Amino acid sequence: xxxxxxxxxxxxxxxxxxxxxxxxxxxxxxxxxxxxxxxxxxxxxxxxxxxxxxxxxxxxxxxxxxxxxxxxxxxxxxxxxxxxxxxxxxxxxxxxxxxxxxxxxxxxxxxxxxxxxxxxxxxxxxxxxxxxxxxxxxxxxxxxxxxxxxxxxxxxxxxxxxxxxxxxxxxxxxxxxxxxxxxxxxxxxxxxxxxxxxxxxxxxxxxxxxxxxxxxxxxxxxxxxxxxxxxxxxxxxxxxxxxxxxxxxxxxxxxxxxxxxxxxxxxxxxxxxxxxxxxxxxxxxxxxxxxxxxxxxxxxxxxx
Amino acid sequence: xxxxxxxxxxxxxxxxxxxxxxxxxxxxxxxxxxxxxxxxxxxxxxxxxxxxxxxxxxxxxxxxxxxxxxxxxxxxxxxxxxxxxxxxxxxxxxxxxxxxxxxxxxxxxxxxxxxxxxxxxxxxxxxxxxxxxxxxxxxxxxxxxxxxxxxxxxxxxxxxxxxxxxxxxxxxxxxxxxxxxxxxxxxxxxxxxxxxxxxxxxxxxxxxxxxxxxxxxxxxxxxxxxxxxxxxxxxxxxxxxxxxxxxxxxxxxxxxxxxxxxxxxxxxxxxxxxxxxxxxxxxxxxxxxxxxxxxxxxxxxxxxxxxxxxxxxxxxxxxxxxxxxxxxxxxxxxxxxxxxxxxxxxxxxxxxxxxxxxxxxxxxxxxxxxxxxxxxxxxxxxxxxxxxxxxxxxxxxxxxxxxxxxxxxxxxxxxxxxxxxxxxxxxxxxxxxxxxxxxx
Numbered sequence: 001x002x003x004x005x006x007x008x009x010x011x012x013x014x015x016x017x018x019x020x021x022x023x024x025x026x027x028x029x030x031x032x033x034x035x036x037x038x039x040x041x042x043x044x045x046x047x048x049x050x051x052x053x054x055x056x057x058x059x060x061x062x063x064x065x066x067x068x069x070x071x072x073x074x075x076x077x078x079x080x081x082x083x084x085x086x087x088x089x090x091x092x093x094x095x096x097x098x099x100x101x102x103x104x105x106x107x108x109x110x111x112x113x114x115x116x117x118x119x120x121x122x123x124x125x126x127x128x129x130x131x132x133x134x135x136x137x138x139x140x141x142x143x144x145x146x147x148x149x150x151x152x153x154x155x156x157x158x159x160x161x162x163x164x165x166x167x168x169x170x171x172x173x174x175x176x177x178x179x180x181x182x183x184x185x186x187x188x189x190x191x192x193x194x195x196x197x198x199x200x201x202x203x204x205x206x207x208x209x210x211x212x213x214x215x216x217x218x219x220x221x222x223x224x225x226x227x228x229x230x231x232x233x234x235x236x237x238x239x240x241x242x243x244x245x246x247x248x249x250x251x252x253x254x255x256x257x258x259x260x261x262x263x264x265x266x267x268x269x270x271x272x273x274x275x276x277x278x279x280x281x282x283x284x285x286x287x288x289x290x291x292x293x294x295x296x297x298x299x300x301x302x303x304x
Numbered sequence: 305x306x307x308x309x310x311x312x313x314x315x316x317x318x319x320x321x322x323x324x325x326x327x328x329x330x331x332x333x334x335x336x337x338x339x340x341x342x343x344x345x346x347x348x349x350x351x352x353x354x355x356x357x358x359x360x361x362x363x364x365x366x367x368x369x370x371x372x373x374x375x376x377x378x379x380x381x382x383x384x385x386x387x388x389x390x391x392x393x394x395x396x397x398x399x400x401x402x403x404x405x406x407x408x409x410x411x412x413x414x415x416x417x418x419x420x421x422x423x424x425x426x427x428x429x430x431x432x433x434x435x436x437x438x439x440x441x442x443x444x445x446x447x448x449x450x451x452x453x454x455x456x457x458x459x460x461x462x463x464x465x466x467x468x469x470x471x472x473x474x475x476x477x478x479x480x481x482x483x484x485x486x487x488x489x490x491x492x493x494x495x496x497x498x499x500x501x502x503x504x505x506x507x508x509x510x511x512x513x514x515x516x517x518x519x520x521x522x523x524x525x526x527x528x529x530x531x532x533x534x535x536x537x538x539x540x541x542x543x544x545x546x547x548x549x550x551x552x553x554x555x556x557x558x559x560x561x562x563x564x565x566x567x568x569x570x571x572x573x574x575x576x577x578x579x580x581x582x583x584x585x586x587x588x589x590x591x592x593x594x595x596x597x598x599x600x601x602x603x604x605x606x607x608x609x610x611x612x613x614x615x616x617x618x619x620x621x622x623x624x625x626x627x628x629x630x631x632x633x634x635x636x637x638x639x640x641x642x643x644x645x646x647x648x649x650x651x652x653x654x655x656x657x658x659x660x661x662x663x664x665x666x667x668x669x670x671x672x673x674x675x676x677x678x679x680x681x682x683x684x685x686x687x688x689x690x691x692x693x694x695x696x697x698x699x700x701x702x703x704x705x706x707x708x709x710x711x712x713x714x715x716x717x718x719x720x721x722x723x724x725x726x727x728x729x730x731x732x733x734x735x736x737x738x739x740x741x742x743x744x
Binding site: 048049050051052053054055137140141142143160163165251253254255256267268270271273 | 383390393394417418420421423558559560565566569701712715716720721726727734738739740741
């Protein structure tokens with residue numbers, strides 16, 4: 001009798017688990033899973049609007065994919081996206097590691113840590129579009145940066161930042177770097193503070209220099225967090241949209257050398273072309289999945 | 305008791321509404337709510353000021369007799385207005401009578417998208433005859449005529465454009481600022497490009513940006529953007545590319561977008577821009593005439609016809625299919641776009657160039673009317689002349705997407721980042737993204 005009652009109690013407690021899970025499951029189902037499946041579904045249909053005329057949806061199998069792949073541009077946009085991501089990510093991870101190491105090193109006794117942690121995080125609070133607009137104004141042909149450079153005698157006539165492939169890509173990378181290095185610093189710092197301090201003390205007793213401590217102790221133990229930062233940044237980078245969209249007015253100027261995959265997707269929404277946009281999303285899904293898996297595998301192997 | 309009466313009234317209104325809905329897609333009368341879709345309060349202000357019997361209730365509602373007027377104002381940015389209007393029109397058949405779109409406004413750039421669709425009513429179906437609107441400028445009707453020749457929208461404005469030149473610069477360069485003499489230097493495109501050299505020697509840009517002249521070329525095409533489902537680039541558009549490339553390479557103009565800070569530098573003397581192209585509203589309201597030190601503020605602009613006639617802007621009134629307020633719409637259209645007295649009132653109060661030949665011609669002769677911004681010139685006769693030469697039979701529903709895409713693609717060529725062929729390829733590709741049904 002008593003046993004049975006106890007059993008019932010266990011069952012009753014389990015129920016709460018499901019109840020607490022429910023909100024997430026429902027939200028996930030409605031806002032993630034269903035859109036995901038309909039996107040894949042959409043990619044097999046011809047479905048767009050010409051003016052006010054709706055065309056489709058007609059099932060056309062893999063035609064959307066064939067059209068996308070028969071056009072070499074999709075690789076150009078993938079390349080652009082990755083270049084701009086790497087340009088921004090490399091300085092971001094270096095600066096973040098350095099700052100995190102300084103901030104988490106108790107022997108340095110840095111003053112005003114709280115203040116600087118807040119300040120480096122601040123750029124992330126500005127809307128990406130506002131930030132891009134600001135840079136657009138600063139670097140326009142007759143903008144303040146050009147005036148300063150001319151007055152200092154560095155330039156003869158205004159440099160057209162927005163008409164040069166590498167200046168546009170670098171501007172996008174700089175903006176992404178400025179916006180995200182604070183966030184990465186906070187993450188890495190949390191990881192570093194989680195490392196057992198006795199290890200650092202032992203290293204110090206053994207006479208290790210601070211460089212050695214960083215490369216031999218901090219970095220290897222930080223690997224899980226580093227992999228997390230790398231993968232989330234990669235996914236965010238592949239979805240890069242707002243900064244280059246606003247900076248180049250949606251055109252990916254010049255000659256679409258700064259057009260990212262999502263900006264290309266956005267181009268298809270002018271005609272509400274759910275078919276092509278869906279197909280592009282599916283491709284993007286696989287690219288993201290494959291790259292994440294690759295990064296994960298590589299870092300996992302080293303661990304062993 | 306009061307409540308009961310109210311109830312009965314509401315029930316009656318609902319019943320009437322559903323009955324009206326039953327008649328299907330044809331226009332009916334007696335609806336209690338007139339829904340107007342637009343992107344700013346310009347038309348609302350015109351109605352409030354000039355339509356007899358309109359009472360303003362609050363910012364988004366008004367009354368004409370016992371009909372409530374509801375304004376749905378969605379800003380134009382990033383196509384938000386069209387998006388909102390499209391979704392409303394696509395639901396038109398199923399919407400409740402009081403929620404149906406009755407009137408919506410359109411702009412020339414995308415007029416045909418709506419005019420050439422079944423969602424817009426022909427003017428004649430509202431009971432407006434061609435004799436009612438015979439005083440209007442033909443070009444305003446060309447724009448709102450569908451592919452079968454049916455007129456589907458009317459406007460109270462005309463927006464013919466002219467060339468505005470910097471008087472001080474003209475004196476410095478040509479030794480005169482007389483409109484007729486300056487016209488000799490810009491009378492056609494070849495002369496215009498040649499003049500650009502002289503202008504450049506004196507340290508001025510001919511125009512602020514290549515995009516300034518685009519509209520003038522594109523309004524004077526002899527073929528459409530799309531012919532039998534194929535993308536087609538008109539000769540005059542290619543002439544724009546050729547002339548512009550020459551001018552950009554010689555440093556006589558820039559490639560920045562209209563409305564950008566770089567573009568508007570020439571509103572001030574130190575911007576050193578010789579001329580801009582535009583209609584009356586540009587020089588009156590958009591060229592910093594209210595700012596101390598600007599050229600407009602000192603009355604330093606002159607107006608002349610320029611190489612070719614063109615227009616820029618304008619708002620057309622359309623009736624949505626399935627409206628339940630046909631008679632109110634007819635009256636609004638007639639009063640606002642064809643009543644000479646009301647239209648004269650608009651000229652006097654709002655400085656619009658109205659869509660009424662007799663009214664405008666009378667104003668053009670009137671020597672007491674002169675523009676302070678244009679240094680005392682009366683430009684109306686010039687506008688009247690320009691508007692007569694406009695031929696807009698080559699508009700197509702693809703203009704909005706094509707014009708913008710073409711300018712963006714060619715910027716790469718002008719800036720030296722692509723060859724002409726590469727830039728054209730980019731244009732074709734980008735148009736196909738916007739209109740997947742087209743080929744090239």
